[in-house]
Amino acid sequence: MSDTMTAGTVTITSGDGDEIEAYLAHPVDGPQRGGVVVIHHMPGYDRWSKEVVRRFASDGWAALCPNLYSRQAPGASPDDAAAAVRALGGVSDEQLVADVEGAMRHLKALPGANGKVGVIGHCSGGRQAFLAACSLSLDAAVDCYGAFVAKEPDAGFPLKVKPVLGLAGNLSAPLLGLFGAEDSFPAPDEVAQLAAELERLGKDHEFHTYEGAGHAFFATDRPSYRPEAAVDGWEKIYGFFGRHLSA
Template identity: 35%
Template sequence: DEIRKVVATVPDAQVLSDLDATIAWASQSAKGDSRRVAITGFCWGGRITWLYAAHNPNLKAGVAWYGRLVGNTTDLTPKHPVDVAAALKVPVLGLYGGKDTGIPLDTVEQMRDRLKPSSSQSEIIVYPEAPHAFFADYRPSYRETEAKDGWKRLQAWFQQHGV
């Protein structure tokens, strides 16, 4: 719970900049192939996955696991995934739980609608019986079937998009 307090104080702009710096370091150090960069994230990281895919059009793909799609606009969080969806160029696969009490299905549908005019070919999968954090095998919310299916979809998505 301590990490939540820290994460809540970090501006999105800093997170996106930190990710840019990480990719630059990997590229310059020859420890990574900057032509095959992808991103995935869970919960808070799922939201960042959508935002970073909009920020960095050089990504090959992204997979967002139950990342919040809407929210209040603040200095720390000036935009949310629904705000950047229409302009998205990077293909992002969104994996969501139909029983997620923190991410209402109407916001998932709103995101789907906002993605339609984009050229990203992004997709959203909803697992009807899954709650939030269905991939977290250390929590009661873990759902093995959905988690394994999501992982297979992540691997196929990244392969399909050249990662």
């Protein structure tokens, strides 16, 4: 098996019928493979999110990141798009689910697809990964430090987000959660609240909280990067997807 991959921008059809931009990477040959939908963080469809997509492809998966800001800011640079969507109150939960659904279908239709698809998101994408896994039929979900899954945002918060803990009964896939002990959004008590609810419902989940790490410890281009937590977290992700997305 070679390590050659293909990566680039494609157009996919969202679950609501809209055509949106997405970044796709996958090996050019090799065995049948599972797919990973990468939900980008608040700063948008940026260089780091695309690096994550290519990283999954280099490990043998097909990965696809829909540009959640395609509709509101077509053609804008990622930072300008993120600022514009932030000013509009963020992406609605309905649109997010539709875009992940479209990405899931696109991955399943690729040559070499084994029919299994997981989802991963960081930051706001962590909450959205949980939301997607409670709204769609997926095979694995990874929530990296997503806030407002269990708790209401403070008054005056600019994004129109609401807790989604009430959807936990619909969780369709095993959930891996990776969190920082020093994070405030989500703080450890919110993570504990989510874990307790999943426990109560008998939902398959595996949570890890890293000491010495705060929010965004996977983000290699930010001072929040914590290599020890990130390296271990990546190993956890590979193992988790390996167990749940292999044919």
